[in-house]
Amino acid sequence: MSEGLRERKKRETRQRISDIATGLFLARGFDSVTVAEVARTADVSVNTVFNYFATKEDLLLDRSPEVEGLLARIVRERGPGESVLAAVRRDFLDALETGHYRYGFHEGGDGFVRMIETTPSLAARVREMNEARERLMAEAIAEDLGTGPGDLAPAVVAAQIGAALRAVVGYAVRRMLAGEGIGSIAPDLREQAERAFGLLESGIGGYGTRPAGRDRGHGHPS
Amino acid sequence: MSEGLRERKKRETRQRISDIATGLFLARGFDSVTVAEVARTADVSVNTVFNYFATKEDLLLDRSPEVEGLLARIVRERGPGESVLAAVRRDFLDALETGHYRYGFHEGGDGFVRMIETTPSLAARVREMNEARERLMAEAIAEDLGTGPGDLAPAVVAAQIGAALRAVVGYAVRRMLAGEGIGSIAPDLREQAERAFGLLESGIGGYGTRPAGRDRGHGHPS
DNA sequence: GATCTATTTTGCAGTCACTTAAAAATTAGT
DNA sequence: ACTAATTTTTAAGTGACTGCAAAATAGATC
Incomplete structure (x- = not known):
């Protein structure tokens, strides 16, 4: 039972959607590509996209x-x-x-x-x-x-x-x-x-210690 | 000219919207209160709300x-x-x-x-x-x-x-x-x-140093 | 007070991410 | 081929947010 057809298709569909989305985003910018367009290009329905990815952001930055x-x-x-x-x-x-x-x-x-x-x-x-x-x-x-x-x-x-x-x-x-x-x-x-x-x-315990006297110049941290 | 009527009204309107929004959010939860409802309760239009606050989140957590x-x-x-x-x-x-x-x-x-x-x-x-x-x-x-x-x-x-x-x-x-x-x-x-x-x-240089003697970990170093 | 101008508010139409629920298509098991 | 489980689609919405033009309001001028 290495991997059924069902599971393989799921994996492929998910990957295809993600790849196509990434390509579109890189080409035209994240905001000016709609999820509907990603779905159209990947040849699936919008709901299928949201089936695999909870948010539009996940299309690019998948929580892994x-x-x-x-x-x-x-x-x-x-x-x-x-x-x-x-x-x-x-x-x-x-x-x-x-x-x-x-x-x-x-x-x-x-x-x-x-x-x-x-x-x-x-x-x-x-x-x-x-x-x-x-x-x-x-x-x-x-x-x-x-x-x-x-x-x-x-x-x-x-x-x-x-x-x-x-x-x-x-x-x-x-x-x-x-x-x-x-x-x-x-x-x-x-x-x-x-x-x-x-x-x-x-440790940063002494970082940026102000000079105690009047030497208020460009001091270098220790 | 300490403060004109116009500016006072703006300040008051903004404060009123923010206060009413906070009250509604606390009472019924952030997600189940719509901006339209905040606007209605504050007696302004939805566009006025977005005139003062860029996002719904700003109604509660104003960038100050x-x-x-x-x-x-x-x-x-x-x-x-x-x-x-x-x-x-x-x-x-x-x-x-x-x-x-x-x-x-x-x-x-x-x-x-x-x-x-x-x-x-x-x-x-x-x-x-x-x-x-x-x-x-x-x-x-x-x-x-x-x-x-x-x-x-x-x-x-x-x-x-x-x-x-x-x-x-x-x-x-x-x-x-x-x-x-x-x-x-x-x-x-x-x-x-x-x-x-x-x-x-x-400094945390030595924090969590594993005992050198024996390996008590669960994982394997690659 | 009437008038003109600048600012603020509103109404309206629209976009888009995302949701829910049920029908339709596909795959798996027998 | 038939049934059950899973996946995909269709359809209809919700709600945040935008852009624009019209209406209301405040400030300044005469």
Whole structure:
């Protein structure tokens, strides 16, 4: 019972709708393509589209357990002697080196990125995914360490690691929107990531301390 | 010419619409009150409602520069010898002691909180406001320290402080949703905040380090 | 007070995402 | 081929939001 005809057709239909929708969105913009048009092009009824995708946004940014559970998995699979932060750092730098795009930037995907940044409902969806990702990571940490329900540390740590990742990815996105390819950004990106993770590692307790005297100049943080 | 009749009426109309909308939403739920009904109750046309508020969500959660700019102002107004983190911590604990609700929980406002948590579009709006708050804080930090455009530290620090605040406020919200008043939560909340800020201060570099001896995990490292 | 102008409010027609329910088509099992 | 389960379609709505022109209102001028 490898896979019935029914299931295969479902899979294919869903994929076809998603592909066609993505193509139309990239070609003409998210807002100026209607769901009815996607349905027409994919040769199904509008209701079939909504059968597979709960919202129009899902046509482009599908809620996938794989993406949302990435950080949680890294936490669970980290090696002995490895801290949570170290595990995420290792995986992120590894993704950068191998060119894997699991952290949100594709090679040549700047049309994709631009559309997401300029369409409010899509940006909102990304925020939602980020939140889910951090929540799952917090749960994984709590379970792994066996912390009590009143302990906020897992949530705080997860949120902070997520925050660092968002800042670093945002840096890459900004440069991609300015026209650069991921290839030319990667080296700087690596350094920025090291710095951001470093900041997290040693704490930001003293960051931005105002000079106590009168030296109110362009001070450099420690 | 302190204020013309025209401007006074505008202000009053806007306030009346907002108040009536909030009352209806609290009484019957955000989704089961239509904008048409708000308009009818406030004795204006639907178009007038949309004249004052861009979206239905704005009727409840108005985008206010005061709320979104809070963290940025704290950064700019921090005292000499005070770090960014220390300034936010001081203000947060001060708000907690004086009962000021500028961080998002009102006394007796649990109906409000519950509605936001259970209505997806309102939760999305809160995320949006959080993002704006952190972006403005990052800009304030960057300007205050005179950092270059390639320096991610202000954004990272702002995002991390925002993350800690969200975790702590989330803790309070969860207990309020369970039926407790802010009064009975405050002492614990203070301690949780101290711990969260402490985590940020000294860094999370070693957090969750797996014991090097034996593998007690469920998963397998790839 | 009458008049003219700028601003605000309203009415109206429309678009589009999304919902619900039932009929029709397709696939699976016997 | 027949029946049951599943998927797709059709049909009819709901409700947020938009664009535009007409009507009402406020401010300024004479």
